[in-house]
């Protein structure tokens with residue numbers, strides 16, 4: 001009787017452990033790519049969205065982000081953020097940090113598909 005209980009208890013424990021491994025593995029895999037994306041999205045929301053909601057241009061409607069030639073390459077985008085056409089402000093706080101700049105670029109180009 002006692003032995004039976006402990007055997008099924010072990011089984012439940014093993015099943016529980018296997019489940020936990022899958023949950024943890026699945027979570028860390030999805031949160032990795034999600035984190036990379038949402039980082040760029042966060043930077044965009046904090047710095048750009050006020051004038052560029054949904055990749056549009058609320059100040060100069062004829063100059064949206066979507067379809068912009070400034071996004072053809074990372075270099076062109078970086079150059080533009082370092083010396084944009086006024087009244088758009090400079091973003092050296094982003095271009096001076098590769099990780100931030102890359103996250104923002106990766107997010108901004110996803111707006112193109114919308």
Ligand code: HEC
Pocket residue numbers: 044047048049050051052057059060063064065067068069070071080085086087088089091094108
């Ligand atoms: C204060 C408002 C403002 C903010 C904030 C702003 N922009 Fe702009 N942006 C503009 C204006 C105005 C233009 C059009 C400039 C012009 O006349 O060529 C522009 C143009 C652009 C263009 C080029 C469009 C084209 O093809 O001419 C890109 C790309 C762009 N912005 C990206 C960004 C990104 C990325 C951010 C955030 C890091 C940002 N902007 C923040 C106002 C803003």
